Amino acid sequence: MHTYLLMQTQLPLYHSLLSRGFPPTLLSFIYPLTPPPPLSPIQTKGKKDKQFIIINYSSSSSSKIFCAMKTLYLLLFFISFLFFFSSELSLRAAAVIDTQSGFLSLMKNSLAGQLRTRWDSAAGPAAYCNFSGISCDADGNVVVIDVSLWSLAGPFPPGICTALPYLRTLRLAGNNVQGGFPHDLLNCSFLEELDLSSTALTGPVPDLSPLQSLRRLDLSENAFSGWFPTSVANLTNLEFINFNEIPGFEIWRLPESIAGLTKLRVLILSTSSMRGEIPPWLGNMTSLTDLELSANFLVGQIPATLGSLYNLQLLELYYNQLEGEIPRELGNLTLLTDIDLSENRLTGEIPVELCGLPRLHVLQMYTNRLTGRIPAVLGNSTQLVILSVYRNLLSGELPPDLGRYSNLIVVELSENLFSGPLPRYSCAAGKLLYFLVLSNLFTGELPAEYAACTGLLRFRMSNNRLSGPIPQGIFALPHATIIDLSNNSFEGTIPRSVGEAKNLSSLFLSNNQISGNLPPEISWDTNLVKIDLSNNLLTGPIPSEFGNLTKLNQLSLQGNKLNSSIPQSLSSLKSLNVLNLSNNLLTGEIPDSLCTLLPNSLDFSNNNLSGPVPLPLIKEGLLDSVAGNPNLCVAFRLNLTDRIFPLCPKPSFRNSLNDIWIIGVCVILCILGLLLFLQRWFSRKNPVIEQEGISSLSSFSYDVTSFHRLSFDQHEIIEALIDKNIVGHGGSGTVYKIKLSNGECVAVKKLWTRKTKDRSNSAQLILDRELRTEVETMESIRHKNIVKLYCCFSSMDSNLLVYEYMPNGNLWDALHKGCSTLDWPKRHRIALGIAQGLAYLHHDLLFPIVHRDIKTSNILLDAEFEPKVADFGIAKMLQTRGDHDSSTTIIAGTYGYLAPEYAYSSKATTKCDVYSFGVVLMELVTGKKPNEPEFGDNRDITQWVTSKIGAKEGAVEVLDKRISWSPFKEEMTQVLRIALRCACSIPNLRPTMNEVVQLLIEADRWKSDANSS
Template sequence: MAKLTKSKFSLQILTVFLISLSCLEPSQCLKSEVEALLEFKKLITDPLKHLESWKDSDSPCRFYGIHCDQEMVTGISLDNLSLSGQISPSLSALHGLTSLVLTSHSLMGPLPAELSKCLSLKVLNVSGNYLSGSVPDLSMLTNLEALDLSLNSFTGPFPGWVGSLTGLVSLVLGQNSYDEDEIPPSIGKLKKLQWLFLANSSLRGEIPESIFELEALGTLDICINKITGRIPASIAKMRRLFKIELYMNNLTGEIPAGVANLTDLEEFDVANNQMYGVIPEEIGRLKKLTVFHLFKNNFSGEIPSGFGEMQRLNAFSIYKNAFTGVFPQNLGRFSALNSIDISENRFSGPFPKYLCQGKNLQNLLALGNDFSGEFPDSYGDCSPLQRLRISQNRLKGSVADRVWALPNVQVMDFSDNGFTGRVSPSIAASLQLTELMLSNNRFSGELPQELGRLGLMERIYLDNNNFSGGIPSQLGALKQISSLHLEGNALSGSVPAELTNCPRLVELNLASNQLSGGIPRSFSNMASLNSLNLSRNQLTGPIPEDFDRIRFSSVDLSNNRLSGSVPPYFAMVAGDKALVGNDGLCLDEDEEQKRKFTDSALPVCVHQGNGHKSLTRSKLAMLCIVVVALIVFLVGLLFVSYRNFKKGEADWRMRDEKGVLGPWKLESFQQVEFDVDDIHGVDEDNLIGSGSTGKVYRLDLSKGCGTVAVKQLWRGNGVKLMAAEMEILGKIRHRNILKLYACLMKEGSNFLVFEYMSNGNLFQALHREIKPGKPELDWYQRYKIAVGAAKGIAYLHHDCSPAIVHRDIKSTNILLDEDYEAKVADFGVAKVADPSSPKGSEWSNFAGTHGYFAPEMAYSLKVTEKSDVYSFGVVLLELVTGRRPVEEEYGDGKDLVYWVSTHLGSREDVIKVLDRKAVPEPVQDDAIKVLKIATLCTTKLPNLRPSMKEVIKMLVDAEPGAGLRSPDSVGRNDKGLCLDHF
């Protein structure tokens, strides 16, 4: 070994000596290194100006991020500086380079194969970029000790040559899109390897036995793949392992008892597999264990009692298994447990009382078991607790005042138990509370007025209890509340008009109580209200006339004592079922014709005199005149457009060899070489699309200059649309915005030249199949497309000044390149937002596509960026469901947003929404997270929708597999959208 080290050292000395001989003088070496670094800089965009210090007049050793040894560049360390561009092959000229670190940027393109010439490299880390293409063969870099290519977009074969880099201590290749392949057994040759990260690398088959010979390995991470087979007993030989991450694969079999011999083991995660059997009793003796995750498998039996003696256990998640018996009562007693999820098992007996003994517990999730007895009062001292969900058990008794008053709790879920007693006024201390779920218990007493002090509250579910007294008017102070369910109690008194002051209230259910008095007329002003249920009460008086203003998707006023005429539009939306049991209601006389369509059982109202009737008929006649005039106008417009279209086609086919039409006028926006005659000679055989603005052709440029897309615009509006695209696309640059290369104009002909997107548009890709039953886009590709499109739109909204509103976001306007990178296209109707108007700009021409319209487009021409957010939400729904925005199945006048909204009542319903062909069970929870983002984007009120920056943050959190390491990341919300145990 000493001889080998001495030989290696001599070789390095010789290499440096030869390099020095290659330069006639030291300054010449420095000059070549400066040139190499400046070539690298040329291909880089540096928005934060960190590379401004790189000047040809300076020594490279003074450059930012450059490290030298004896005036030779040995290291480049540029981390998280928002760089974009490509990595230049010129870096291969840095013969003394031992470390190249370019992490967490937006670098694109290939990893230069020329880097294999940097024979001194010990560290190569380019993680967290958008590098693509195949990974070049770097097997010549025999000095490499750390190789990190993770979190990029590499494709092609998995780099099996890494087995020859026997000096590697750290091998990190995961989070890329390699071709599906098996783990190369040659990795077992890397005897020095301490860290192996192959997560999310399209790997299949079994783990090679050779890997279990890596006795120096500390971290084994092969999660989020398609690995099959069992965990072999030989894993016990890897005595230095402290982290095992094998979650989200297709592993079967039992946990080997030999795992208990890994005495340094700190983290063990085999969640989301198909494993079964009992937990070996010996594992309860692992003293250093901090994280233990088995959720979503088929394990059974009891939890070893040894877990109750552990002193370092921090996260324990075993939900969705079949564990039984009494849960270890001491678990958490001697450790600072932070998060525990034991939901959806079959635990019985008393509820464990020491889980927060260490005063560190933030998440306590135990729903869906068979615990009985009272909930321990000791949890009232658990001040760090943020999420408390113990629903669907057999717990009883009252909840201690101290528990109601937990200062940091955000979610409190006691639903579906047998609890009694009151909700304590001390709940006023829970100022962080956003969700209070007490459904289906036997709570009683009056609702505390202190609920109105919880300013962050979003959802209250107190249905099916024994609450009495009035509804506190103080609830009107809850500015964030979206859902209020008080049905199925014994509440009395009037419906508080103060609820009108809740600007975000979407769902209000007060059914099956003893409420009296009238429906507050002010409810007509609740623009956000979408679902209203006041049925089975004792309400009197009329339905407010202005209820016509509210566009309900669900309403029920049945079985009350309401009287008077029903507002016309409301009668049509509500239907008879929502109005039955109110003997005093009647249809307005002018609604008689509506009977032909609804067969309403309500009687016709009797009016004194005909004045009212005459006035209504006059209004109806005026409306008919306006409609007829509008139809005539549209028909005429279509006729003119058709003539222009035919004339445009005729002109297009004209060829005048003598140049009668005059010379071409060219305006170039980005560098691309092409001959004008190429554009003029596009062939109909290369037609790839045709729409309302023109035809699009695929064109292979002469001289091997690549391929472009050419849009020939129709006459008429074509010039205006061309001007709009030139105005916007000519100025902006972003990787997720389609590039406009040039514009060509000639009398009678107008062309736009774009970059060519080989995979067409998203709509086409969603509905293409590689083979019957197998869609072209899997969930990982769909997620990548969602993030890319979101970044493009966010750039328009947040990075352009003033902001740009696209106004026609849809799946056909999201184009896909060869790597399925998404790019937003078609800016013909886009507008620059008016920065001086806080409510957006008012444009006279309507834009958009049916199925993607934001609701406010129906009543206002004031459009803001939030209309794009709504349309993007529809695109997300397309990605999640695989469905079209408008289908007959949704119902007359209904769209995808409506259809999805009818499937959010339970997890089973939500699963039915997902595109089963592209969203297999292992990624269902990730797809559900994206579904939630889509529902937020398509909220009816614009001000309730997130910004595109916020959308990107949420999408990052929904990355496939990203939440699986969290012990409480997946589960369900029984009252609404199935998302997680939160």
């Protein structure tokens, strides 16, 4: 009798083997007899969950033979058993492949974008492991999904953790994942890295505690709301946390439980609505290499305990309300490379210990209340690249070796109390781009070494006490956009080499002792926008070549000893807003052609000018601008104010005859005009039937206000207001294109009035206000990049605004509807022109103007595609001198272009215009509209571009594919970055329009550098 045990739990396997076709002959090997006896349990033993069956049977074979057969049978069974289970595993693997493939297919269909082109339908098992952005382990399990910056849009599909249970990395950054945080991700127990940055997610962040394997978490630049997820403190494996740019969080404080994350290396919580003091316990998180808490509501002092973070490399606390002194303990951070404490209320001195750190690259502490000197040890630094401490109360001399041993790029020391000589070695490495030391107490001469610093972009040291000659090479810096040496005591002459500064846009030398003649070579610098050489000792003529500076906006030469006549060529400077030639020794007559520049600021006072005062100057009440010229006269009296000038001598007999002819012609024209008037007056008694939209001739009762010399008659305008001349309809009226008898074209905007049908009183009041605003605004400004308003017709029937006609329409149509595509050089020129027009509105007027509706449809293009800013119907003049942050409280503007703070605060500042201009820049670079379906719901072009440009090649993906951008890739990318600076969500971080102009000019240099390399 032999006894064998068959575990009861194996019975299902036995029957399963039979059902799957397992050969019965192989199954019989578990029994020593053939045929095998039926399973007849005799006795059961064991625990309930591990019962087995005792099988008894007898055999006549000898014991040895039986044992040998038993061993053979068991071996064959083991082999069969392995075969069966390998088959089971294959079936399971096939099921896994089907599940993973199914989810990825679902993901491809849910997130529209590049998935459909990058994830092909390759054949074979686990083919998805070869997809771009997908990584699998050796068993074919998906462990990595990286589709960052793939232009995806749509909801994230559910079931990811069920389908991909071994997923370790998920990167969706820079896409438009609609909706809230994907809650299914909380079931991914193996997930180690989660990057959902810049994905436009909204709503609250859930409890993240289930993600215990997580090492890296990036939820930055989203629209989350509610409370900050303090549950991250439960994720003890975290090494990286980034919640930057999530201003929608409720005000919160950093919980001490965060200190339990002992592995944490990077903690980024900038712009996350955090308040309170910086907790001292942060000093216990000694694994930190990067701590960023900027742009929050932090108060109090910087805790000295931060000096215990001996692994720290980056410390950013700027844009808070921190006060007190900078802890000297920060000097213990021997690995620190970058520290930024700017825009706080810090006091005291800059610690010597901090300046002596061996790896310090960036030291930024601008806009605080710091006092004392810059420690001399900083001059010994071999690593310093950026030093920015402007707008403090720092004093004393600079370290003489500053920049001698390091590759300095930026030196910003303006608006302090520094004294003594300038450091001569600041550009020793030849890398310096920005040297800004204006408004200090520096003395001595300008170091000759600066002339060799050919990479300089901005060189500003105005409002100091510097003296001596200016090294000639300074005037010839090839890449400089601003050279500002005004308000010092510099001597010498302006060399002819100034013509080599091809990128120069602003040359400021006022209030010095510069002598000699003005070199005509200045006219070679065709990018010049502003020239201020006032209050020096300049002599000789004003070069007629100045008329070639077509971009010139300001020419200030007052307070010198210039002794020529005024060149007629200056009248060709159509962009000129300021022309000041006063307090010189100028002779001759005032050219009548200069009056075409009115109503610009013109000042010819206190010279030796002679002859008649041009009639437009008298009519505009600008006699003060020609006062102090004893030899000027007036041809005849117009009003009491012109009595300060004598009458001009009677003309000769020949001139008298000419005058008689002129008077005769005028009389004849008056008679003809009277006859025409009588004819029309009689026709009013029998009105003609209106044709093609012509209104009755009573329309001639208009009040006309002109802002420029007109070359047309009002009748010519009114008679052309017919349907066939309509070119468009706006929010406030109808626009006509009218061709005048002299061959020129004008655009006429006919505004609705109180008598217009179907208009409510409230709507009419708005229109009247818009008319008033536009007229008041346009009559006070003049710039080549701002559309010219010729005149305004007002009557009870209608109000007409007559503009110069723009043959290439508006920028919106050119970008989004045009048959031909604008190339990049045209787009860059358009961007620069718009920026210059806005800079004029913001910075060059007595009262700055906020346009409040900058958009591509309000940018008109002339025959040469020169842009002109139009539609000032909602513009607002800021009635506060010099306050560019003054605001209005009436909501206006267009969705997609509105600055975020304007939408919720109703306060319009110049920074709102800067934001809108940033959107326009993005349109020019990408060719996209501000709101496109591909961006996704609740996502605009700003968020879309922001999500792209973070990656190395991400910016290239957004460049307009309709144009050949390859030669201009670097320049377009640079302009894209400028656009993002303009569209920054924090208004104070946006540049001014003056700065934007300079940045766009400098961006053009990228093209030249690329072509030369």
